[in-house]
Amino acid sequence: MASxxxxxxxxxxxxxxxxxxxxxxxxxxxxxxxxxxxYEATPVEQIAADAEVSPSxxxxxxxxxxxxxxxxxxxxxxxxxxxxxPAGEPLVVSxxxxxxDAARxxxxxxxxxxxxxxxxxxxxxxxxxxxxxxxxxxxxxxTGALSQRDGRPAxxxxxxxxxxxxxxxxxxxxxxxxxxxxxxxxxxxxxxxLTMISEGMTGSR
Numbered sequence: 351m352a353s354x355x356x357x358x359x360x361x362x363x364x365x366x367x368x369x370x371x372x373x374x375x376x377x378x379x380x381x382x383x384x385x386x387x388x389y390e391a392t393p394v395e396q397i398a399a400d401a402e403v404s405p406s407x408x409x410x411x412x413x414x415x416x417x418x419x420x421x422x423x424x425x426x427x428x429x430x431x432x433x434x435x436p437a438g439e440p441l442v443v444s445x446x447x448x449x450x451d452a453a454r455x456x457x458x459x460x461x462x463x464x465x466x467x468x469x470x471x472x473x474x475x476x477x478x479x480x481x482x483x484x485x486x487x488x489x490x491x492x493t494g495a496l497s498q499r500d501g502r503p504a505x506x507x508x509x510x511x512x513x514x515x516x517x518x519x520x521x522x523x524x525x526x527x528x529x530x531x532x533x534x535x536x537x538x539x540x541x542x543x544l545t546m547i548s549e550g551m552t553g554s555r
Contacts (some may be wrong), residue, residue, distance in 0.1 A: 372531045373411050381466055389419075389474050390450050413549045416480035422460075423453070424452045425477040429495040441496060441512050442548045447539060449520065457536040468528035485521060489513045 379400035383392040391524040398408040410479055412418045431448035456464060471477050492513040497504040526534055 369411075370399075372403065372407070374436060376403060376408055377409055377418055377463075380415075381463055384419075384470065385466060389415075389470055389477075414480065416474075416477045417484075419467050419474075419477055419483050420481055422456075427455065428452045429491065430527070432492075432495045435499065435501055438500065441500070442544075444496075444499070445512065445516055446541075446544045446548065449516070450537065451542060452541045453537040456518050461532070461536070464524065465532055468524050470531070472525065481521070485517050490518045492517065515547050516544075520545050 378395065380392070380397045383397060392415075394408055395405055395416070397415075398405045401408070402450060412421065419447060428448045428451075431451050432444055435444040435447060471481055489510075490513075492506055493506075493509045496502075496509045496513060497506065500509075520540065520543070523540050524536075527534065527539050
């Protein structure tokens with residue numbers, strides 16, 4: 351077994367591991383019910399019962415039913431990846447590396463869940479509305495991670511524009527991937543998306 355290096359992230363505590371396990375149990379139960387009986391026909395109480403938690407526990411992890419579909423563990427992965435990039439590295443390069451790592455992990459571990467999530471995003475108006483709200487929050491978190499890495503103020507216009515472009519491109523690529531039957535490997539599609547954004551930011555054609 352390889353020994354840990356100083357750059358390795360600290361292992362999650364027992365408390366954090368239990369929280370992750372509970373969150374995943376709730377999400378797995380929700381997806382199973384959504385797939386079998388439909389999103390609208392699945393109340394929170396049924397999801398909680400299937401996950402063997404109380405409704406109050408459900409709401410501690412997910413403020414709304416829509417958040418079960420939209421939240422995941424990959425935003426922290428990307429933020430940590432950004433923070434680990436060399437200081438002074440071009441922002442688009444840092445973002446490309448961070449998103450590529452998260453995309454590979456997503457594609458390997460959760461391909462079926464991602465397809466279901468994006469189908470629900472297309473079909474359920476409440477989820478599409480919540481998606482827009484979540485994108486604003488994710489953009490702010492991403493801007494904060496870039497700000498911390500570069501030592502710029504969090505309201506720096508370049509950081510905000512880059513974070514917004516990346517979040518929008520990420521979302522549209524996921525929707526396109528699901529709409530086209532996941533024909534192209536997700537990491538490759540996201541890499542193409544980042545190339546388009548990078549060329550737009552640098553003025554390339």
